[in-house]
Amino acid sequence: xxxxxxxxxxxxxxxxxxxxxxxxxxxxxxxxxxxxxxxxxxxxxxxxxxxxxxxxxxxxxxxxxxxxxxxxxxxxxxxxxxxxxxxxxxxxxxxxxxxxxxxxxxxxxxxxxxxxxxxxxxxxxxxxxxxxxxxxxxxxxxxxxxxxxxxxxxxxxxxxxxxxxxxxxxxxxxxxxxxxxxxxxxxxxxxxxxxxxxxxxxxxxxxxxxxxxxxxxxxxxxxxxxxxxxxxxxxxxxxxxxxxxxxxxxxxxxxxxxxxxxxxxxxxxxxxxxxxxxxxxxxxxxxxxxxxxxxxxxxxxxxxxxxxxxxxxxxxxxxxxxxxxxxxxxxxxxxxxxxxxxxxxxxxxxxxxxxxxxxxxxxxxxxxxxxxxxxxxxxxxxxxxxxxxxxxxxxxxxxxxxxxxxxxxxxxxx
Amino acid sequence: xxxxxxxxxxxxxxxxxxxxxxxxxxxxxxxxxxxxxxxxxxxxxxxxxxxxxxxxxxxxxxxxxxxxxxxxxxxxxxxxxxxxxxxxxxxxxxxxxxxxxxxxxxxxxxxxxxxxxxxxxxxxxxxxxxxxxxxxxxxxxxxxxxxxxxxxxxxxxxxxxxxxxxxxxxxxxxxxxxxxxxxxxxxxxxxxxxxxxxxxxxxxxxxxxxxxxxxxxxxxxxxxxxxx
Numbered sequence: 286x287x288x289x290x291x292x293x294x295x296x297x298x299x300x301x302x303x304x305x306x307x308x309x310x311x312x313x314x315x316x317x318x319x320x321x322x323x324x325x326x327x328x329x330x331x332x333x334x335x336x337x338x339x340x341x342x343x344x345x346x347x348x349x350x351x352x353x354x355x356x357x358x359x360x361x362x363x364x365x366x367x368x369x370x371x372x373x374x375x376x377x378x379x380x381x382x383x384x385x386x387x388x389x390x391x392x393x394x395x396x397x398x399x400x401x402x403x404x405x406x407x408x409x410x411x412x413x414x415x416x417x418x419x420x421x422x423x424x425x426x427x428x429x430x431x432x433x434x435x436x437x438x439x440x441x442x443x444x445x446x447x448x449x450x451x452x453x454x455x456x457x458x459x460x461x462x463x464x465x466x467x468x469x470x471x472x473x474x475x476x477x478x479x480x481x482x483x484x485x486x487x488x489x490x491x492x493x494x495x496x497x498x499x500x501x502x503x504x505x506x507x508x509x510x511x512x513x514x515x516x517x518x519x520x521x522x523x524x525x526x527x528x529x530x531x532x533x534x535x536x537x538x539x540x541x542x543x544x545x546x547x548x549x550x551x552x553x554x555x556x557x558x559x560x561x562x563x564x565x566x567x568x569x570x571x572x573x574x575x576x577x578x579x580x581x582x583x584x585x586x587x588x589x590x591x592x593x594x595x596x597x598x599x600x601x602x603x604x605x606x607x608x609x610x611x612x613x614x615x616x617x618x619x620x621x622x623x624x625x626x627x628x629x630x631x632x633x634x635x636x637x638x639x640x641x642x643x644x645x646x647x648x649x650x651x652x653x654x655x656x657x658x659x660x661x662x663x664x665x666x667x668x669x670x671x672x673x674x675x676x677x678x679x680x681x682x683x684x685x686x687x688x689x690x691x692x693x694x695x696x697x698x699x
Numbered sequence: 700x701x702x703x704x705x706x707x708x709x710x711x712x713x714x715x716x717x718x719x720x721x722x723x724x725x726x727x728x729x730x731x732x733x734x735x736x737x738x739x740x741x742x743x744x745x746x747x748x749x750x751x752x753x754x755x756x757x758x759x760x761x762x763x764x765x766x767x768x769x770x771x772x773x774x775x776x777x778x779x780x781x782x783x784x785x786x787x788x789x790x791x792x793x794x795x796x797x798x799x800x801x802x803x804x805x806x807x808x809x810x811x812x813x814x815x816x817x818x819x820x821x822x823x824x825x826x827x828x829x830x831x832x833x834x835x836x837x838x839x840x841x842x843x844x845x846x847x848x849x850x851x852x853x854x855x856x857x858x859x860x861x862x863x864x865x866x867x868x869x870x871x872x873x874x875x876x877x878x879x880x881x882x883x884x885x886x887x888x889x890x891x892x893x894x895x896x897x898x899x900x901x902x903x904x905x906x907x908x909x910x911x912x913x914x915x916x917x918x919x920x921x922x923x924x925x926x927x
Binding site: 440592594599 | 737762
């Protein structure tokens with residue numbers, strides 16, 4: 286089952302029910318994902334919500350469940366349009382986010398490729414289901430369009446919910462742009478469904494900054510699609526009530542013996558985490574790497590994920606004009622965390638800044654836990670509640686470290 | 700185009716501030732420039748503050764989110780100023796030196812202090828009665844956003860009328876799915892016209908008229924504007 290897969294092998298493991306080149310009922314040709322990404326199309330100018338729809342259109346999805354919550358409502362509604370056009374097997378609206386994720390689990394147990402979207406308070410309302418999905422090894426994909434979750438209410442982007450998701454046993458990827466989101470949705474299914482991974486995946490993006498922003502995206506042609514999910518390649522038997530993980534729910538071990546319960550849980554949780562690590566090779570094969578690096582030989586580095594990367598790219602341009610040279614490490618995957626890549630990229634850095642769209646600084650903590658001499662890590666700047674992060678703020682943080690006098694931003698404009 | 704142009708649009712919910720930014724960005728995209736547009740609002744309701752941002756430039760743009768330091772500010776409704784319905788106080792907070800402010804108003808809404816501060820920054824202020832223009836030419840106040848983008852293009856020349864027309868075709872000429880509020884407004888404006896072609900034509904006429912009068916204003920301006 287866990288046969289090693291050589292990185293030279295081009296294709297990912299896929300369904301044997303269909304052959305590449307065969308057509309689905311909409312006339313789309315089942316195509317290897319690496320080949321799909323190499324099919325040039327003229328660039329489109331789209332919002333992130335439209336990009337989610339367009340990825341779903343070519344992802345051979347069997348079922349999607351919708352529930353409205355800003356900023357994912359438009360994407361969920363657009364998936365409904367695709368269903369009306371015949372691109373999905375089934376689509377309906379759940380009673381709440383908790384119900385949605387339960388319905389997704391039911392469909393995945395039944396052998397379907399499942400996609401859903403949620404955000405902020407919806408993610409938290411659904412939460413119990415996420416570690417259940419992972420334990421049950423259901424390769425469901427949920428697109429999380431991050432939104433603040435604190436009170437008072439906000440609908441703006443804040444990545445705090447990703448902190449909550451870190452230990453659910455799911456794969457967690459963080460898209461910087463609409464382009465990333467498109468690529469990650471497609472690649473996400475292929476990686477999550479590999480027999481030696483077979484885990485749920487949260488493809489995260491920052492709400493509004495990605496979902497409601499019009500940006501240039503290179504898509505694959507609508508005439509091709511991903512090979513379908515093959516439930517018979519699951520590493521756990523579907524719906525077998527006598528074996529883990531299903532038995533844990535119907536007839537829990539804790540009812541029989543605490544010792545059996547303990548040992549099952551301990552080993553299974555380790556296995557889920559090991560499966561996350563095993564996803565690395567598949568992700569690298571499709572996306573090229575878990576990180577993107579620029580000028581990591583420089584003494585000052587920025588490590589970031591999501592929109593914070595975009596803002597950092599602009600801040601680096603701004604600093605460059607003043608002769609200050611800064612390198613960049615973009616993390617594409619948060620689970621698995623790219624430990625080795627990050628240690629290598631930061632080996633020569635004297636100062637590492639971690640800008641974040643949340644006030645907990647979870648990414649800075651992850652970075653600090655990963656690299657030696659972690660006093661080099663400067664957690665910040667951080668903005669919360671959906672506040673924007675002007676590039677000037679990142680640049681000021683770095684200039685302050687260098688002892689360069691800066692204008693105070695508090696008095697801006699007046 | 701040598702430098703990036705950052706445009707901040709402050710309006711009220713229902714006025715089409717978000718659509719205006721999308722149209723400018725789409726027009727720029729059609730002109731072969733790089734552009735990004737995104738909205739910023741709270742609960743989607745009429746008359747609530749709504750902002751949108753449009754960044755246009757000659758190289759790839761990564762920056763997104765609230766525009767803190769714009770070159771151009773457009774004010775779609777007097778209440779943005781009179782009732783402080785903007786996300787920054789004052790509404791021109793962060794405006795760059797030699798910038799431009801376009802206000803939809805029939806009367807001067809700025810205090811002497813505002814004028815002084817903006818003069819110190821050499822910011823040009825252009826008052827245009829966009830709502831009257833929209834009513835007169837477009838036949839509905841819902842075309843106010845068209846007059847505003849026409850004025851913006853007339854002064855800055857960031858996009859041409861031809862490219863704006865293509866963007867308008869893209870946005871209203873075919874099926875478009877947005878939020879419930881936007882969909883309702885799209886329906887409302889479609890009902891104002893007998894045919895879709897009329898909607899496109901009347902709105903384009905509004906853009907052209909505003910473009911022309913703003914161009915004339917810009918030609919008579921003595922001060923140098925960094926936005927041209």
